Amino acid sequence: xxxxxxxxxxxxxxxxxxxxxxxxxxxxxxxxxxxxxxxxxxxxxxxxxxxxxxxxxxxxxxxxxxxxxxxxxxxxxxxxxxxxxxxxxxxxxxxxxxxxxxxxxxxxxxxxxxxxxxxxxxxxxxxxxxxxxxxxxxxxxxxxxxxxxxxxxxxxxxxxxxxxxx
Amino acid sequence: xxxxxxxxxxxxxxxxxxxxxxxxxxxxxxxxxxxxxxxxxxxxxxxxxxxxxxxxxxxxxxxxxxxxxxxxxxxxxxxxxxxxxxxxxxxxxxxxxxxxxxxxxxxxxxxxxxxxxxxxxxxxxxxxxxxxxxxxxxxxxxxxxxxxxxxxxxxxxxxxxxxxxxxxxxxxx
Numbered sequence: 001x002x003x004x005x006x007x008x009x010x011x012x013x014x015x016x017x018x019x020x021x022x023x024x025x026x027x028x029x030x031x032x033x034x035x036x037x038x039x040x041x042x043x044x045x046x047x048x049x050x051x052x053x054x055x056x057x058x059x060x061x062x063x064x065x066x067x068x069x070x071x072x073x074x075x076x077x078x079x080x081x082x083x084x085x086x087x088x089x090x091x092x093x094x095x096x097x098x099x100x101x102x103x104x105x106x107x108x109x110x111x112x113x114x115x116x117x118x119x120x121x122x123x124x125x126x127x128x129x130x131x132x133x134x135x136x137x138x139x140x141x142x143x144x145x146x147x148x149x150x151x152x153x154x155x156x157x158x159x160x161x162x163x164x165x166x
Numbered sequence: 167x168x169x170x171x172x173x174x175x176x177x178x179x180x181x182x183x184x185x186x187x188x189x190x191x192x193x194x195x196x197x198x199x200x201x202x203x204x205x206x207x208x209x210x211x212x213x214x215x216x217x218x219x220x221x222x223x224x225x226x227x228x229x230x231x232x233x234x235x236x237x238x239x240x241x242x243x244x245x246x247x248x249x250x251x252x253x254x255x256x257x258x259x260x261x262x263x264x265x266x267x268x269x270x271x272x273x274x275x276x277x278x279x280x281x282x283x284x285x286x287x288x289x290x291x292x293x294x295x296x297x298x299x300x301x302x303x304x305x306x307x308x309x310x311x312x313x314x315x316x317x318x319x320x321x322x323x324x325x326x327x328x329x330x331x332x333x334x335x336x337x338x339x
Contacts (some may be wrong), residue, residue: 007310031323054235063236093235093275132239132324133305136266 077111
């Protein structure tokens with residue numbers, strides 16, 4: 001009987017102690033890598049339009065004015081439309097700051113795509129986590145093969161209209 | 167009737183011991199004294215462009231805080247650093263900010279905040295020095311507290327709570 005009680009107490013004390021020590025080890029914030037919480041994908045939706053997308057994990061956000069896109073080779077030419085409006089936050093130092101949560105989609109246009117070649121879309125982004133840390137800017141790249149076949153002449157109204165959506 | 171209960175209790179107890187050992191091991195591993203020599207050997211320009219070596223503050227309780235004007239959580243914790251520098255500076259506390267930012271923005275923010283400790287300018291590459299000290303993602307804010315002998319007493323990724331910060335430096339002063 002006494003041993004039984006001792007075992008019970010022993011179990012409770014060690015479990016609580018283990019929890020306490022484990023928690024003290026994890027006292028620091030343990031954020032995920034930025035490329036895991038800000039996932040960049042891109043796909044061709046027609047021969048010169050690219051849908052670029054950031055999927056943002058819960059508890060994390062990206063700054064609108066820190067988001068930039070580029071194409072390699074540069075000769076392919078990239079038209080970047082005005083980025084979708086973000087959530088506005090008044091910052092006492094910076095004034096109006098816009099952030100994205102959840103995700104953001106931008107339609108980019110290639111000026112001179114070459115059928116059969118690949119283009120690399122490089123997306124630079126910078127964001128923070130609600131736990132109180134900010135990441136340095138990161139650049140993520142997606143390679144998109146331009147399919148063989150006819151290319152609609154540059155400046156087609158269809159491509160020009162589909163500039164962006166939220 | 168009692169035997170299964172006893173067995174269960176002992177099993178839980180054994181699991182607790184294993185968890186305790188794992189937790190303790192992890193906690194100790196996390197607290198392995200980090201080498202601050204690379205940090206103390208660092209020289210960076212201040213907002214006037216004058217190179218400043220972190221080694222010049224050896225002998226003080228040195229708090230190195232990586233920050234940036236674009237980092238909201240960084241800016242939120244800085245008024246406490248200003249207060250601590252004013253109150254504890256005479257006792258041997260030296261806070262040094264390393265801003266991963268443009269010098270003009272840093273100078274402007276330093277003026278707004280009446281920053282009373284040095285603001286050095288860094289590139290993202292210099293933030294890499296913090297990686298062996300626990301900042302594997304080069305995120306901000308990141309703070310390293312060194313004792314008077316230049317040993318790492320505490321590293322913190324994310325903001326320090328004022329009470330926590332006072333307790334850490336208070337124990338070293």
